[in-house]
Structures are given as structure tokens and as C-alpha cells.
Amino acid sequence: MTAKDPIDRRGLSRRFWERKPLAKLNQQEWEALCDGCGKCCLNKLEDADTGDVALTRVACRLLDDESCRCTQYDIRHQFVPECIVLTPKNLDEHAYWMPQTCAYRLLWEGKSLPEWHPLLTGTPKSVHDAGVSVQGWTVSEFETPEEDWEDHIIEEPI
Ligand code: SF4
Ligand code: SF4
Numbered sequence: 683m684t685a686k687d688p689i690d691r692r693g694l695s696r697r698f699w700e701r702k703p704l705a706k707l708n709q710q711e712w713e714a715l716c717d718g719c720g721k722c723c724l725n726k727l728e729d730a731d732t733g734d735v736a737l738t739r740v741a742c743r744l745l746d747d748e749s750c751r752c753t754q755y756d757i758r759h760q761f762v763p764e765c766i767v768l769t770p771k772n773l774d775e776h777a778y779w780m781p782q783t784c785a786y787r788l789l790w791e792g793k794s795l796p797e798w799h800p801l802l803t804g805t806p807k808s809v810h811d812a813g814v815s816v817q818g819w820t821v822s823e824f825e826t827p828e829e830d831w832e833d834h835i836i837e838e839p840i
Contacts, residue, residue: 687806688751689713699801704789705770712770715789717799720750720816721781722768725823728779735779738834741820750815750822757761782838783814 690713695701698711708716723745727736735747744762746753758765766776773790780787785795795802798812821834 693811699789704840715785716805718750719809719814720745726779736832736835739820739836740826740831740834743823747820748814749819750817
């Protein structure tokens with residue numbers, strides 16, 4: 683069974699993301715933009731020469747690939763110190779490696795949210811129904827040595 687969605691999207695202004703710049707969003711609005719796809723929790727391979735980033739299906743050790751959520755979100759830095767806390771201030775720096783369907787990246791690129799986004803459908807299930815989340819298809823980083831990650835590169839969008 684999928685865990686309850688931890689993102690509170692109640693009481694938000696209608697289509698606030700179209701009326702406010704990212705830097706002006708309050709904390710609840712910012713968090714609500716996350717569609718819960720889990721793709722930013724996949725390990726990435728970056729080409730040192732070209733800077734190209736490839737996503738793999740090898741998931742961070744803390745990702746639950748049924749709910750597509752971090753199992754230790756509040757204390758995750760104790761286990762994964764390098765996990766990024768994305769904010770409006772550091773989005774410029776990180777957008778290039780974010781998944782192509784990520785709402786933060788899409789809005790940063792001046793694009794619209796996709797029709798399956800939970801803010802538009804009213805249900806977090808829509809991201810899974812659209813086949814855009816990592817639900818059920820990751821492999822564990824514990825069981826997958828880093829030298830094999832190249833064999834697990836995925837194409838985007840999925
Ligand atoms: S890729 Fe973006 S939308 Fe998907 S879980 Fe990560 S932050 Fe949320
Ligand atoms: S620590 Fe949690 S939020 Fe960070 S990459 Fe891993 S699963 Fe995702």
C-alpha cells in the first residue's frame with residue numbers, strides 16, 4: 683500500500699505557481715511543487731568532460747520505491763550527508779541535473795506543470811498512474827556496485 687502523501691497541498695491559492703515567481707513562494711507552496719516522483723533520489727552519472735548527466739535506476743539507500751519517498755526524510759543527513767536541500771536560492775546551481783519532469787526544473791525553465799502533476803489532479807497517485815515516478819523499478823545501491831551503474835542508465839522522460 684502506498685504511504686500517505688507527506689506533502690500538504692490543502693488551502694493553497696489556485697495555480698499559485700503561475701502567479702508568483704519561485705523566489706516569492708512560501709514554504710508550503712515550495713514543498714507542494716514536488717510531484718513525489720522520486721527521480722531526484724536516483725544516483726546520477728556525470729560526464730566530467732561534457733557535464734552531461736545521466737540518471738540511473740540505482741536508488742539512494744533511503745528511498746522506498748513503493749511510496750517513492752525518503753524513508754528518513756527529517757534525519758536523512760545523518761545517513762546521506764550529501765543529500766541536497768533544494769531552495770529557491772540554490773535552484774540555479776542544481777537545475778541542470780534535476781530530472782526533466784521535475785516541477786522545480788520545469789518552472790525554472792519557464793515551462794508549465796504537466797497535466798499529471800498532483801497540484802492539477804488533486805491526487806498524489808496521478809504521478810504514478812502517469813508512469814512518471816520511480817515506483818517499482820529501482821535497484822538498490824547496496825546490491826549494485828558503482829562500476830555497474832552504467833548498465834542501469836535510464837532514458838528520460840520515462
Ligand atoms: S524530481 Fe523534483 S518533483 Fe520529483 S521528487 Fe524530486 S524534487 Fe520532487
Ligand atoms: S536521502 Fe532521502 S531525499 Fe536524499 S536522495 Fe536519499 S532518499 Fe532522496
